[in-house]
Amino acid sequence: MRLEGSCQCGKVTFSVESETPYPYMFCYCSICRKTSGAVTCNVMGRRATLKVTGAAHLRCYHAVIRKKGRRAARSEGERWFCGLCGSHLYVLDDRWPEGVWPNAAAIDTDLPVPPEHVQLMTRYKPAWVPTVPDGPRFPEYPKLSIAAWHEEHGLTVESPAPRRARSATKKRGRSSRATSIRTRSRARRAGGEPAT
Ligand SMILES: [Zn+2]
Ligand SMILES: [Zn+2]
Numbered sequence: 001m002r003l004e005g006s007c008q009c010g011k012v013t014f015s016v017e018s019e020t021p022y023p024y025m026f027c028y029c030s031i032c033r034k035t036s037g038a039v040t041c042n043v044m045g046r047r048a049t050l051k052v053t054g055a056a057h058l059r060c061y062h063a064v065i066r067k068k069g070r071r072a073a074r075s076e077g078e079r080w081f082c083g084l085c086g087s088h089l090y091v092l093d094d095r096w097p098e099g100v101w102p103n104a105a106a107i108d109t110d111l112p113v114p115p116e117h118v119q120l121m122t123r124y125k126p127a128w129v130p131t132v133p134d135g136p137r138f139p140e141y142p143k144l145s146i147a148a149w150h151e152e153h154g155l156t157v158e159s160p161a162p163r164r165a166r167s168a169t170k171k172r173g174r175s176s177r178a179t180s181i182r183t184r185s186r187a188r189r190a191g192g193e194p195a196t
Helices: 030-036 146-152 165-171 177-188
Strands: 002-006 013-017 025-027 051-053 058-061 078-082 088-092 099-102 118-120
Touching: 013 088, 013 099
Parallel strands: 025 118
Antiparallel strands: 002 013, 013 051, 058 078, 078 088, 088 099
């Protein structure tokens, strides 16, 4: 299905085709909390179909990942915001070049209501942030990727045929078939998505 999104001031709008539009995954990590609000939910779309208007107002932020006993590191994930109003719009990550992860809160299209909620990064949740009673919880990454969860629940949504991965990757200067195969298998792995 086609998802339409926008920032709060309206200068940036975007659309993307998604086979995985259920906003079921609530993240409590501190990066999401500080950049998007107390509970953050991303869905997934196909990057090759992402269209943006007002792109001149976009700003990109690479989160700082802080772990005890380790030097702070820069996340490879790109968080794209409206530079005027600060709305967080979507995440891109070249390690998973076929996807785009819109912030569900920026989407104006009515999203389907998920049958359960998966809550992740619960170990980073401050006590004042409420949880939802249904569905599995994970202290860090969940077992299933967004695509695998949709598949397992029979909720993968029909969308116009994707352009062949090869032409999409070629366009970005990556012609190797190995890249897209590696990307697919990594995306299936637990945590195989740019959650941080
Ligand atoms: Zn804006
Ligand atoms: Zn998070």
